[in-house]
Amino acid sequence: MVIKKIVGPSERLYLSALKGFFEEVAQLTLFTLRFFKQALQPPYEFNELLKQSYLIGYKSLPLIAITGCIMGLVLTIQSRPTLAEFGAESWLPAMVAVSIIREIGPVITALIFAGKVGSGIGAELASMKVSEQIDAMEVSGINPFKYIVVTRVVSATFMLPVLVVMADAIALYGAYIGVNLKGEVSFHLFFLQVFEKLTFTDVFPAIIKTFFFGFAIALISCYKGYNSNKGTEGVGVAANSAVVYGSLAVFILDMAAVQISSLFS
Amino acid sequence: METIVADITNLKKAFGSNHVLKGIDLKIERGENLVVLGKSGSGKxxxxxxxxxxxxxxEGKVILFGKNVFELNDEDLNALRKKVGFLFQSAALYDSMSVRENLEFPLRGLKLKQKELDERVASTLKSVGLEDAIDQMPCGLSGGMRKRVGLARTLMLNPEIILYDEPTTGLDPTTSKEISRLILDVQKKYSAASIIITHDVECARITANRMMIIKDGTAYCEGTFEELETSKDEWVRSFFK
Incomplete structure (x- = not known):
C-alpha cells in the first residue's frame, strides 16, 4: 500500500517497462538453455542442418560478396586522401587490410547477415506459428524446437564465419581495385603489403567473434519468431525485432570481443 | 480391446479473465464420429x-488411450501423439516442402525404405483423390486440395483417433460436402475415432454418429443429429436453421 502511494503513474510505466525487459531476458535465457539441451540430445537432424546451411550460407553469398567488394573499394577510396596528406599512401593496402579483417569485415557482414538471414528466420518461424505448422509438427510427434530452432542456430553459427572470410577476401580485392584507381600497384605487391602487416592476433579473434555473432543473430531471430503470438501482425513484428535485436547483439558482442582480445594482445 | 479412446473429465481452461472451458466431460469410442458444435469462441x-x-x-483430466496426457514425459507424449491425427483449420501444410515431403514428414524416424515410403505416400494420396498433386508445393494448391493433403498427412501414421478442427471452413458448399464425405470414408476405411469441430451443419449431418453442443464453456447437450435437430430447446434448434 505504501509503495502504491509513493509510486506515481510515470514511475509505474518505467517499472512495468523494466519488468518487461527482465522478463524478456529471462525468457531468452530459458530459450538458450533449451537450445543447448536439445542440441546435445540425439537424434540429430543432419539433413535439415545441411539444408539450412545451404540456405543460410550459400544463398547469402551473392549479397555478402557485393557488399564485401563495395566495402573494400569505398574504404580505400575514402582513406587515400587522408593518408596522402601525410605522405603515407604506401600504407594504404596494410591499413585497409587491418581495418577490414579486424573490424569492418566481421561487423558489416554480420549486420548484413542479421538483415537478410535474421529477418528471414524471424518471419518464417512466426508465419509457421501463425499457420499452426509448429503445432502440426508437435502433434506428429516430432520435436519442432530441435527441427526448426536447433538446425537454424547451428547453421548460422558456422556459416557466418565462412561468409566473413569470403567477404574479407572479396573486400581485399575491392581494396586492390580501389588502390589502382589512382595509382599503379601490382597484385603481388598489394597482397605482399597486406599479409606483411596482418598478424595472427588480427585474424584469429576477428574470426572467433563471428561464431558468436552468428549464434546470437540466429538465436534471437528464432526466439522472436518461435514466440510470436499476435497473428499476422506478429510476423512483421518478429522479422523487425529479429533484425533490430540481432544487430544490437552484434555491436554488444563486438564491444566485448574488443575488450577481451585487448587483454591478450 | 478397450473401446474408450479418449476420456476427458471436468476440463477447465481460462485465458486471463476469459473462462473458455468451464468443466467439460467427453468420452469417445473406437470408430465413432463425434461432432462438436458451438458458436465461434466457445472453446471447441x-x-x-x-x-x-x-x-x-x-483443471481436469485428459486420458488418451488409457494414459493421462499431462503426466507423460516428452518421449511418451510424442509416442502417444503418433496414434493421433490432427487436421488443422488451415491444414497447416509445411510451406517449404512439397506435397510428397509433407506426407513423408510424420514418418521420419520410422526408418522405412524409400520404396515403402513412396508406396505409402501414393496410396494415401489416392485415398484422398490427389495422386496427381504429389510434387506440387502447398502454395499452388486450392483450399480444398490443401485440406485433402492435410488429411492425407494425418492418415500417414494410421491414427486411431483423428481430430478435425473446422474441416470445411472457408470452402465452397460443394467442396465442403466432398471433404465431409471424405471424413466419412476415412472413418470406414481406417476405423478411426474422430472428433470433428465445426459449425457447418451440413458437415455434421454427413459425418456425425453423435453430436455435442458447447455453450458457455460446458457441454450443453448431446445426442444424434436427428435428436438435436428436433430438440425442444430453441437455442439448440437455431443451429440447424
Missing part, C-alpha cells in the same frame, strides 16, 4: 488442443 478448438497436449488445461 481449445478442447481438442487440450486432448493432444498442445494446450495445458487449468
Amino acid at each position: 478448438s481449445v478442447l481438442i488442443k487440450c486432448l493432444v497436449g498442445l494446450i495445458e488445461p487449468d
Whole structure:
C-alpha cells in the first residue's frame, strides 16, 4: 500500500517497462538453455542442418560478396586522401587490410547477415506459428524446437564465419581495385603489403567473434519468431525485432570481443 | 480391446479473465464420429488442443488411450501423439516442402525404405483423390486440395483417433460436402475415432454418429443429429436453421 502511494503513474510505466525487459531476458535465457539441451540430445537432424546451411550460407553469398567488394573499394577510396596528406599512401593496402579483417569485415557482414538471414528466420518461424505448422509438427510427434530452432542456430553459427572470410577476401580485392584507381600497384605487391602487416592476433579473434555473432543473430531471430503470438501482425513484428535485436547483439558482442582480445594482445 | 479412446473429465481452461472451458466431460469410442458444435469462441478448438497436449488445461483430466496426457514425459507424449491425427483449420501444410515431403514428414524416424515410403505416400494420396498433386508445393494448391493433403498427412501414421478442427471452413458448399464425405470414408476405411469441430451443419449431418453442443464453456447437450435437430430447446434448434 505504501509503495502504491509513493509510486506515481510515470514511475509505474518505467517499472512495468523494466519488468518487461527482465522478463524478456529471462525468457531468452530459458530459450538458450533449451537450445543447448536439445542440441546435445540425439537424434540429430543432419539433413535439415545441411539444408539450412545451404540456405543460410550459400544463398547469402551473392549479397555478402557485393557488399564485401563495395566495402573494400569505398574504404580505400575514402582513406587515400587522408593518408596522402601525410605522405603515407604506401600504407594504404596494410591499413585497409587491418581495418577490414579486424573490424569492418566481421561487423558489416554480420549486420548484413542479421538483415537478410535474421529477418528471414524471424518471419518464417512466426508465419509457421501463425499457420499452426509448429503445432502440426508437435502433434506428429516430432520435436519442432530441435527441427526448426536447433538446425537454424547451428547453421548460422558456422556459416557466418565462412561468409566473413569470403567477404574479407572479396573486400581485399575491392581494396586492390580501389588502390589502382589512382595509382599503379601490382597484385603481388598489394597482397605482399597486406599479409606483411596482418598478424595472427588480427585474424584469429576477428574470426572467433563471428561464431558468436552468428549464434546470437540466429538465436534471437528464432526466439522472436518461435514466440510470436499476435497473428499476422506478429510476423512483421518478429522479422523487425529479429533484425533490430540481432544487430544490437552484434555491436554488444563486438564491444566485448574488443575488450577481451585487448587483454591478450 | 478397450473401446474408450479418449476420456476427458471436468476440463477447465481460462485465458486471463476469459473462462473458455468451464468443466467439460467427453468420452469417445473406437470408430465413432463425434461432432462438436458451438458458436465461434466457445472453446471447441481449445478442447481438442487440450486432448493432444498442445494446450495445458487449468483443471481436469485428459486420458488418451488409457494414459493421462499431462503426466507423460516428452518421449511418451510424442509416442502417444503418433496414434493421433490432427487436421488443422488451415491444414497447416509445411510451406517449404512439397506435397510428397509433407506426407513423408510424420514418418521420419520410422526408418522405412524409400520404396515403402513412396508406396505409402501414393496410396494415401489416392485415398484422398490427389495422386496427381504429389510434387506440387502447398502454395499452388486450392483450399480444398490443401485440406485433402492435410488429411492425407494425418492418415500417414494410421491414427486411431483423428481430430478435425473446422474441416470445411472457408470452402465452397460443394467442396465442403466432398471433404465431409471424405471424413466419412476415412472413418470406414481406417476405423478411426474422430472428433470433428465445426459449425457447418451440413458437415455434421454427413459425418456425425453423435453430436455435442458447447455453450458457455460446458457441454450443453448431446445426442444424434436427428435428436438435436428436433430438440425442444430453441437455442439448440437455431443451429440447424
